[in-house]
Amino acid sequence: MRLRRCSAWASGKETTCDTLYVNFLDGREGVCSKSHILCLERGQCSLKRIKILAIVGSLRQGSYNRQLAMLAKEIVGDRADFEILEHADVPLLNQDYEWPPPEPVKRVREAVKSADGLWFFTPEYNHYFPGVLKNLIDWLSLPVGKEPPVIVKKPCAISGTTIGMHATACAQDHLVTLLSYLDADVMNKPRLTIPYILEQVDSEGRVTLSKSRKYLERQADAFLEFVEKRIECASGGK
Numbered sequence: 001m002r003l004r005r006c007s008a009w010a011s012g013k014e015t016t017c018d019t020l021y022v023n024f025l026d027g028r029e030g031v032c033s034k035s036h037i038l039c040l041e042r043g044q045c046s047l048k049r050i051k052i053l054a055i056v057g058s059l060r061q062g063s064y065n066r067q068l069a070m071l072a073k074e075i076v077g078d079r080a081d082f083e084i085l086e087h088a089d090v091p092l093l094n095q096d097y098e099w100p101p102p103e104p105v106k107r108v109r110e111a112v113k114s115a116d117g118l119w120f121f122t123p124e125y126n127h128y129f130p131g132v133l134k135n136l137i138d139w140l141s142l143p144v145g146k147e148p149p150v151i152v153k154k155p156c157a158i159s160g161t162t163i164g165m166h167a168t169a170c171a172q173d174h175l176v177t178l179l180s181y182l183d184a185d186v187m188n189k190p191r192l193t194i195p196y197i198l199e200q201v202d203s204e205g206r207v208t209l210s211k212s213r214k215y216l217e218r219q220a221d222a223f224l225e226f227v228e229k230r231i232e233c234a235s236g237g238k
């Protein structure tokens, strides 16, 4: 097979690579996994994994949406780093305490800043996403000094499940409106809405996803590709 030059070759910046075979800067030729980012520095090529940060809109211990996030982590496997953001300690936003920001706010901001993609897993409360998620996003929407808010241009995916028939569709539409207003980069297709989750929960309350797993797998594939494309564009690739 003919080797193609990786688009990072000329730019010297980080990028994903659109071909399985690449030329490394030190003259070697090799295989590049599509879910890795090539880091080209000082003539070396090393592989850095994409970082996905999952943001769960429920603080409930046995949350079905948190379990959905954990299944997504399992499905993503070693194709990316996948971490669930812990945000229960983020205080209610009060502009009297906006600056300097409380420690939990600094922590979640840093986590979002360093992520390549945000994957929301949200329940639906009264046809909306939970207030705890709105509060978190409000904090993330604030600029820090001269830097733009950390959520700007961030690739985002949205999934959710409910015990009833509504499947978080209304909540997700509201979340899309908010994220779009904040200039985040939302992947609208596919979004994942799972109704009647109790039909896919075992006797110990564990989500098995016996019927819907394939949809979560499809969304994971699509989101990894979505994030990779954004990284490639940002680094001057096609």
Ligand SMILES: Cc1cc2nc3c(=O)[nH]c(=O)nc-3n(C[C@H](O)[C@H](O)[C@H](O)COP(=O)(O)O)c2cc1C
Binding pocket: 058, 059, 060, 062, 063, 064, 065, 066, 122, 123, 124, 125, 126, 127, 128, 161, 162, 163, 164, 165, 166, 167, 168
């Ligand atoms: C205040 C409140 C409002 C709710 N409103 C809705 C709703 O509008 N639509 C729906 O499908 N489920 C609704 N539910 C049920 C939740 O979808 C259900 O409790 C779900 O399991 C919560 O997600 P979690 O398991 O991730 O915590 C509501 C629950 C609460 C506590």
